[in-house]
Amino acid sequence: MDIAIKKALPIGDRTVIELSDVIDISIGQFVYVDNLKVKVISIPMLPVGKIAIEVDVRIEEAKTLTV
Secondary structure, X not given: OEEEEEEEEEEOOEEEEEEOOOOOOOOXXXXXXXXXXXXXXXXXXXXXXXXXXXXXXXXXXXXXEEO
């Protein structure tokens, strides 16, 4: 399943990624961000209807998340 990425915000050696759609995702799950395999390390709290994930790799720019 491909999900469009709204924003990728690098913070230190990690990245917070805001997704365009709400999906079922878990901490510890591996996903692909533009063909780069990354691990979900947290799911930050956002307002209802929005979702973001934090991954273990610094990413400057991203377009697609594949679950």
